Amino acid sequence: MGSVSHAQENLEYQKPVKEILDLVDVPLAPSIRIDQKGEHMIFLYRDGYKTITELSEKEMRLAGLRINPKTNISSRTNYYNNIKLKKIDGEPIQVTGLPSNPRISNISWSPNQTKAAFTNTAGNGVELWVLDIKNNKATKITEATLNANIGSPFRWFKDDSSLLVKFLPNKKKDLINVDEAIPSGPTISISEGTKAQNRTYQDLLKNPNDEYNFEQLATSEIFKVNLDGTKKSWSKTGMIRNYSFSPDGNYVMVTEIKKPFSYLVPYYRFPQETTIYKSTGDLFKTINKVPIDEVRPKGFMATRTGKRSISWRTDKPSTLIWAEALDKGDPNIEVEYRDEVFQQDAPFDGTPKSILKTINRYSGIQWSSDKNIAFAYDYWWNTRNTKTYAFNPNESSKKPQIIHDRNYQDRYNDPGNFVTARNEFGRSVVEINKGNIYLMGDGYTKEGQFPFVDELSIKDKTTKRIYTSSYTDKVENIYFATNIEKGEFLVGIESPSEYPNYYIRNINAKDQVKQITNFANPFAALQGVHKEVIKYKRDDGLELSGTLYLPIGYDKTKKEKMPMILWAYPEEFKDKKSASQSTSNPNEFTYPWWGSMVYWVTRGYVVLDDASFPIVGEGDEEPNDSFRKQLVANAKAAIDAVDNLGYIDRDRVAVGGHSYGAFMTANLLSHSNLFAAGIARSGAYNRTLTPFGFQSEERSYWEAPEVYNTMSPFMHADKMKTPLLLIHGKADNNSGTYPLQSERYFNALKGLGATARLIMLPKESHGYRAKESILHLLWEQDQWLEKYVKNKKNKLPEGTN
Structure with missing residues (x-):
């Protein structure tokens, strides 16, 4: 590591030490899809990582999308490479007929769940395949000509015998090679006095060549495809954003992107038109036209005017619903109700019927097995409030009842999610059983986590707890009901050393649980690691927590002083009560994913993971008004807590984080002398480059310049006296965390004589994917920690930072 002082270092991808390497390259358990009855399971297998070769395939970044122009699917798609089927009581069986070297995605059950369709990305494009559950066989239905660039590339017809599929148009034009194109003129953007305060989106269109390429890649033609592979043109060619069948299958709602395009916002804020077709493909009616959505009022809760969130009522054959803002989309206008929800039955030519008004911004409806009751949700970011309404969608004269009204950050009082079932249309609805509905909750409490099932009476709205998980050494996660009348639920059970597996739990029979995966x-190397959730207090009395891991083989009785890694991510709150709640559970399986610091328990480090870093602003004070002060207080409380246990040498503590956690790390190193070194991955360090808000800060730079400047580590680079490892993906697509952020911050640190190292990972986005990148990342982190933390030679003089 002596070469860190050089200006540049030509280095090939490295691998970490064996202790870490042995935990990285391991086979993954499959993901599963289980049918609603809990009878059949689809096992989906994949590699843990992509390769740098895969990430190096051609990629076009257009209007917020990343597209492989050769295959016409997102260049960042996760693929499965094998499928097996399993009956609940049987063993997994290999599916026959799969393509060679499969790259499987877009898995979707058919309406009656006897089949599943999926796409396979071949070398030259995307194919459609269908898996027959009964026969355990996959069959290719189309050639590699699907357009999978935007949204789902196919939808099932209700009869299970055919699909609506998006294909590349026959007359698709060749793309412009932007690198070789000769400009025909300058790129011109115009501001005519209307405020357009948008977030710092990435991958936007930049010029007419981008516009042309986007149109070619977004344009599809929809065909009806039968299971024998025969197909028939179904609708006109267009830039199809999404499409969906009505529950009865008689209509299809299609939303199409229109021109003009924008250089300020992603594709989903381009003009769009929503049209209803008959299932035969005959054009029926245009129901909505939306102009370009570049300009919105100020605030996170701002929205556009007109119809939005258009969808089908899942409990009726063919009824549309949508919301419209009653405050002109402006959260700064005081109104009694923010949004109004309407419905309109087929044939969609009558006067829309108002069915609900929401106090906060509308965020969705769950329909039920009783057409006279539904449940709507709203939320308001500024107050962290959310409400759940029970209402009769057929009688708007009846006042809705608010059955939940709470702070959505208050996890201890989260009522949970409604238990659902499939109705006669094959759609998910809230299940009503003998006048009761049911909710499944995570069950976080001050004493620990105890997932639950509640029974809520529709008649009097009283709640009775009918099941509480009693594990004290394991975690039970409740996923969904396979049979609510029998009380049967699909659950997952795990412990620190017991890999998560699936079970069928009967909540009506004590201790009746049946394991269905193994x-x-x-x-296994981490099975003996000591893991606990520690709780401690900040200097202002705020309760905090973190998950503490001790090194492999550590003897707690000897209390040898070890180096420590503190890993965290700040979160903003509007009240101290919610900020003090802990959702960490020491009984969760110890899973060292690519970004984890848990690997370092094999290297003699104490790790405090997911340490609480609340930033609280109550009343008129915003959290970021005292961001730096609260950061340092959180860090000091965490170090003090572990030091008081006798496990660590507090002069050898590292701090790190990813994204906003990287921003946190740079601030802590600049404004405290608590740490020996830091690791900051994919962060933003100059908030003036995100001038119209960032994270949970909705004030602009010009409204709160002191906040922006005070919070920006770049503005305080001269205070950095602690070694900092900066890592960033060269293809970062996250809003605000341009690779430029790390490059400019590193240049400032280098110019001011700080000890720093900048690693730019080729082809990587905000999260890292290629095995070569991840192994090198782990090597870099290990080298940095060994030199500047474990084997730290010099202590900083008192009073320095």
Whole structure:
């Protein structure tokens, strides 16, 4: 590591030490899809990582999308490479007929769940395949000509015998090679006095060549495709954003992107038109036209005017619903109700009927098995409030009842999610059983986590707890009901050394649980690691917590002083009560994913993971008004807590984080002397480059310049006296965290004589994907920690930072 002082270092991809390497390259347990009845399971297998070769395939970044122009699917798609089927009581069986070297995605059950369709990305494009569950066989239905660039590339017809599929148009034009194109003129953007305060989106269109390429890649033609592979043109060619069948299958709602395009916002804020077709493909009616959505009022809760969130009522054959803002989309206008929800039955030519008004911004409806009751949700970011309404969508004269009205950051009082079932249309609805509905909750409490099922009476709205998980050494996650009348639920059970597996739990029969998967623990080396959730207090009395891991083989009785890694991510709150709640559970399986610091328990480090870093602003004070002060207080409280246990040498503590956690790390190193070194991955360090808000800060730079400047580590680079490892993906697509952020910050640190190292990972986005990148990342982190933390030679003089 002596070469860190050089200006540049030509280095090939490296691998970490064996202790870490052995935990990285392990086979993954499959993901599963289980049918609603809990009878059949689809096992989906994949590699843990992509390769740098895969990430190096051609990629076009247009209007917020990243597209492989050769295959016409997102260049960042996760693929599965094998499928097996399993009956609940049987063993997994290999599916026959799969393509060679499969790259599987877009898995979707058919309406009656006897089949599943999926796409396979071949070398030259995307194919459609169908899996027959009964026969355990996959069959290719189309050639590699699907357009999978935007949204789902196919939808099932209700009869399970055919699909609506998006294909590349026959007359698709060749793309312009932007690198070789000769400009025909300058790129011109115009501001005519209307405020357009948008976030710092990435991958936007930049010029007419981008516009042309986007149109070619977004344009599709929809065909009806039968299971025997025969197909028939179904609708006109267009830039199809999404499409969906009515529950009865008689209509299809199609939303199409229109021109003019924008250089300020992504494709989903381009003009759009929503049209209803008959299932035969005959054009029926245009129901909505939306102009370009570049300009919105100020505030996170701002929205556009007109119809939005158009969808089908899942409990009726063919009824549309949508919301419209009653405050002109402006959260700064005081009104009694923010949004109004309307419905309109087929044939969609009558006067829309108002069915609900929401106090906060509308965020969705769940329909039920009783057409006379539904449940709507709203939320308001500024107050962190959310409400749940029970209402009769057929009688708007009846006043809705607010059955939940709470702070959505208050996890201890989260009522949970409604239990759902499939109705006669094959759609998910809230299940009503003998006048009761049911809710499944995570069950976080001050004493620990105890997931639950509640029974809520529709008649009097009283709640009775009918099941509480009683595990004290494991975690039980409740996923969904396979049979609510029998009380049967699909659950997952895990412990620190017991890999998560699936079970059928009967909540009506004590201790009746049946295991249906048997996945082995691939991380056996971590089985003996000591893990606990510690709780401690900040200097202002705020309760905090973190998950503490001790090094492998550590003897707690000897209390040897070890180096420590503190890993965290700040979160903003509007009240101290919610900020003090802990959702960490020491009984969760210890899973060392690519970004984890848990690997370093094999290297003699104490790790405090997911340490609480609340930033609280109550009343008129915003959280970021005292951001730096609260950061340092959180860090000091965490170090003090572990030091008081006798486990660490507080002069050898590292701090790190990813994204906003990287921003946190740079601030802590600049404004405290608590740490020996830091690791900052994919962060933003100059908030003036995100002038119209960032994270949970909705004030602009010009409204709160002191906040922006005070919070920006770049503005305080001269205060950096602690070694900092900066890592960033060269293809970062996250809003605000341009690679430029790390490059400019590093240049400032270098110019001011700080000890720093900048690693730019080729082809990587905000999260890292290629095995080569991840192994090198782990090597870099290990080298940095060994030199500047474990084997730290010099202590900083008192009073320096």
